[in-house]
Amino acid sequence: MKAIITTLTIVSAFFFFMSTSSAQTLTPTPTTRKDAIKQKIEVKKTLLETRKEELKQQILDKKATREAKLAEVRKERISTFWQMLYNRMLANITRLERLIQRIETRLAKIEENNESIDTDNIKDQLLNAKNLLADAKTSLEAANLSIEDVLSSNEPKAAFGVVRNEIQGVKTKLKEIHSILVHVIGDIKGLRVGQDDLNNATESATPTVEVLTPTVEASSPTPTI
C-alpha cells in the first residue's frame, strides 16, 4: 500500500511539473509582453520618423525646383530689360556719332569758304567729344560682355552693382558729350561767317548709318511671367 501511495505521489508530481513547464512556454510572462509592445512602438516610431523625413525632403525638393524655376524666369526678364537698355544706349551713342559727323561736315564747309578763320578750339572740343564717345562705347560693350556672368553668379544683385556703375558712367559721358556739342554749336554760330556758310543745307551730309533695330520684342517692354 505504501508503495502504491509513493508511486502515485511521484506520478502526480511529474504531471504537475510538466503542466507548469508547458504553461510557461505558451503564455508569456508580463515582462516579455511589455518588451514586445515596447518593440512594436519603437518600430512604429521609426517608421513615422522615416516618413516624416521623406515628406520633409519632398517639400524641400519641391521648394528648390520652384525657386530654380523662378530664378530662371527672373534671369530671362532681366536679360530682356538688359537688351532694351543696351539697344537704347547704343542708339544714343550712334545718334551722337551722327551729330558729330554733321557738325564736322558743316565745319569743313565753313573752313573751305573762310580760309583765315580759326576753328582749332572747336576741333579740339569735337576731338574730346569723339574720345569720350569711344570710351562710352567701350564701357557699354564691356558691360554687355559681363552681363551673362553677372546673371549666373550666386550673388547677381551684388554682381550687377558693378555693371550698374559702368552704365551710369556711360550715361554721364553721353551727357558730357551732349553738353560739348551744344557748346560747339554756340561757337560755330559765333564765328564771323555769313548765314549761307551756316545754313546752306546739304542733304545726306552724313554717311548712312545703320539704324539700330532692337533685338528685343519691343511690343512687350515689361515682360510678364
Place this chain on the structure above:
Amino acid sequence: MALSTGKVQIPYLSQPTYEQEMQNIEIQSETDDINSIEKDLNDTDLQNSDKELQDIDAELNKAY
C-alpha cells in the same frame, strides 16, 4: 434744366512705347545746316537713357 451727368472721360496719357522711344532716338535730319543740327541736338534726351536699370533693380530686389 438738369445737366446730364454722364461718365467723365479722363484723358489717357499713354506712355511712349519702347519702339516709339527708339524711333525718336534713331531719327534725325540728314542735313548739315547748323539750325537742323541744333534742333536735333536739343531733341536728344539722355535723361532716360538708362531707364531699364530701374526695372532690373526691381527684378533683383524681388523676394520670391
